[in-house]
Amino acid sequence: MSDANTRNRYFDDLCANPELQWMGQNTNHLPAHPAVEAAMIESIQRGEYNAYAPPLGFEALRERIVADIGAPGTEALVTEGGVAALALICAARCTPGSTFVTTDPTWKWPCQFAERHGAEVVKLPIFDARSDWRLSVAALEAAVDERTRVIYLVDPNNPLGVRYERHVLECFVAIARDRGALLIHDCTYRDFADGHTPAVTLDAEHSVVTLSFSKWLGLAGLRIGALVASPALVAEFAAGATxxxxxxxxxxRAALAGLEVKREWMARVREVDAANKEMIRACIESLPGLSLPVWPSHGNFVVINLEDPELTPQALVARYLEQNIMIRQGTYHTERFGERFIKVSTSVPSAWVARFCALLPAMLERARGTPPTAPLY
Incomplete structure (x- = not known):
């Protein structure tokens, strides 16, 4: 069986398990807002799915996305999930001999997109308390040269949950502008962060923002995302769209309804998310050999460091899967640092988090000194 088929069977088994608690993909599993559910039902009842949508997205949705970002003069291009927006940008800008500069850890798929188009991926390590778990302006400036076509920044970072201050982003944008590169500002988790600044509000000519409706609105299975940039950049990316x-x-329709009730909806989501994080924090502080390197996390997830040399993230993930709980091993995000941590999603029902915490002592004991029993993805 090919690796692609093995991976597909793995996720097919997860999707076929009605008891599974999804706590590894940062997706939102809280009950949908009534207005969002009603918009989907109305669309289906009207038979709107019988027709194709406009290629750049419904104009009302495009306008509402730009307004939500707060970047007048820019345009939005609606895509099939945030990952499709990233693939589109990488296809347009990554070329053989160019470099794609990002952090380590980061989100793995844009790195693979860049490599497919011949770019060299340069990963700058940030898994270090001495750097406050963040990319410094000096480190980025040293890594970006005339070969760099793309700087990719996940902000808040997935998996660490750190976010960047406005003055730091201004420096990052200036580096991109001075080197003739494009800053991709992946803002997938911006709605869980305090004080977040989208890069296109600073410079829409040398940066592009990518967005997802999977995390804050819970539409992962519907595949809906977007990119926001200057009209010239949107035209460039649209020309290569598949x-x-x-x-x-x-x-x-669901995304548009969600944006209309976003303030009310996110107040509730963030309340649950914050309480879940506090529950995990209390649990971790009560157990030896575990720690939370980043607090607070500005994403809907937390990273948990494993300080016991006999305990691997893969083994712990495997033991939790036996209990119908999916969490993520660090190696999904980074080969260099992945053996040090697991990641747990928090925009989920509080009962899921309570169960995760209650099982943790037993899962640690079962995982200690044992290898994972099957491949993990």
Missing amino acids: SVLGASVVAQ
Whole structure:
């Protein structure tokens, strides 16, 4: 069986398990807002799914996305998930001999997109308390040269949950501008952060923001995301789009409804998310050999360091899967630092987090000194 088929069977088994607690993909599993659910039902009842959507997205949704970002004069391009927006940008900008500069850890898929187009991926380590778990302006400036076509910044960072201050982003944008590079500001988790600044509000000519409706609105399975940039950049990316028949009509109706009730919805989501993080924090502080390197996390997840040399993230993930709980091993995000941590999602029902915490002492004991029993993805 090919690696692709093995991976697909792995996730197919997860999806086929109605008891599974999804606590590894940062997806939102809280019950949908009534307005969002009603918008999807109405769209289906009207048979809107029988027709293709506009290739750049419904105009009402495009306008609402720009307004939500707070970047007048820019445009939005609606995509089939945030990952499709990233693939589109990488296809347009990554070329053989160029460099794609990012952090380590980061989100793995854009790195693979860049490599497919011949770019060299340069990963700058940030898994270090001495750097406050962040990329410094000096480190980025030293790594970016005339070969650099793309700087990729996940902010808040997935998996660490750190975010960058406005003055730091201004420096990052200036580096991109001075070197003739493009800053991709992956803002997937911006709605869980305090004081977040989208880079396109600083310079829309040398930066592009990518967005997802999977995390804050819970639409992961509907595949809906977007990029926001200057009209010239949107035209450049649209010229290379493969999704020429538009993103899901039902998903776009849900996204638009979600944006209309976003303030109310996110107040509730963040309340639950914060309480879940505190529950995990109390649990971790009560157990030896575990720690939270980043607090508070500005994403809907936390990283937990494993300080016992006999305990591997993979073994702990495997033991939790036996209990119908999916969490993520650090090696999903980084080969260099992945053996040090696990990641746990927190935009989930509080009962899930309570169960995760209650099981943790037993899971640590079972995982200690044992190898994982099957491949993990």
